[in-house]
Amino acid sequence: MVADMVRQVGGDRISVVGLMGPGVDPHLYKPAATDGLKLNRAEAIFYSGLMLEGRMADLFARMGRRGKKVYAVTEGIPRASLLEPEQFEGHWDPHVWGDPQLWVSCVDVVVAGLSAVDRAGAAEFQRRGAAYKKELAVLHEWAAKRIGEIPKAQRVLVTSHDAFNYFGKAYGLQVVGVQGVSTVSQAGLADIAKTADFIKQRGVKAIFVESSVSPAVIQRISKDAGVRIGGELYSDACGKPGEMETGGGESYDVGSYIGMIKHNINTIVEALK
Numbered sequence: 001m002v003a004d005m006v007r008q009v010g011g012d013r014i015s016v017v018g019l020m021g022p023g024v025d026p027h028l029y030k031p032a033a034t035d036g037l038k039l040n041r042a043e044a045i046f047y048s049g050l051m052l053e054g055r056m057a058d059l060f061a062r063m064g065r066r067g068k069k070v071y072a073v074t075e076g077i078p079r080a081s082l083l084e085p086e087q088f089e090g091h092w093d094p095h096v097w098g099d100p101q102l103w104v105s106c107v108d109v110v111v112a113g114l115s116a117v118d119r120a121g122a123a124e125f126q127r128r129g130a131a132y133k134k135e136l137a138v139l140h141e142w143a144a145k146r147i148g149e150i151p152k153a154q155r156v157l158v159t160s161h162d163a164f165n166y167f168g169k170a171y172g173l174q175v176v177g178v179q180g181v182s183t184v185s186q187a188g189l190a191d192i193a194k195t196a197d198f199i200k201q202r203g204v205k206a207i208f209v210e211s212s213v214s215p216a217v218i219q220r221i222s223k224d225a226g227v228r229i230g231g232e233l234y235s236d237a238c239g240k241p242g243e244m245e246t247g248g249g250e251s252y253d254v255g256s257y258i259g260m261i262k263h264n265i266n267t268i269v270e271a272l273k
Ligand SMILES: [Zn+2]
Pocket: 027, 095, 161, 162, 163, 181, 182, 183, 235, 236
């Protein structure tokens, strides 16, 4: 999602290398042997922050201390807008891209970061950043309207891990993540039984697997609760760049942030409405 934002703002003036590809879990991602070289060569490094990249954070901080231009894009989000759910044990919830209105706030960090390494491009980054922010605002309006197609009582989102708190807050969905906030801890049998009971009680019509998390737990709950799996959502990674999908009467690239949100919204609405 961050690589896509940097591409959107930078356009042809820059070349972007993303370290984590489609289906990669950022909580568990460890730098690959070749990542050090890529990071050393970079003029600027952008990452999400809020401890999302748990095993990369030290490396980013170290590079920043050595004078590399390193930016956590979520620094642009007003702290008052951040969620601190109980189960996060004193940490912010890092999954802010679930709400395009918050993701908008990250664009300025990218504009400033790119402008710092390419002053001649500053006006263009500013212009492209403003255009991208507008696109994100349109995306949000569209998403809110589509969620309105789901009957109120069915606005419940059951997924593997707690990646959808901001998404749920933005669109009025009750969110239940079986596995907790990060994928580091595994869901226990008690979590599975509790979720299955909740699904039966509430008459939830469908539950969802995530592209960057093993589907085993959701498959088990689907069986136990007799509920269908409504599809796969992109939680902590976009899809393959260039992979086009048609949904809700339009085509979009699921390898982009906007396409990822469209895929998620369309999948959820079709399964729950
Ligand atoms: Zn996550």
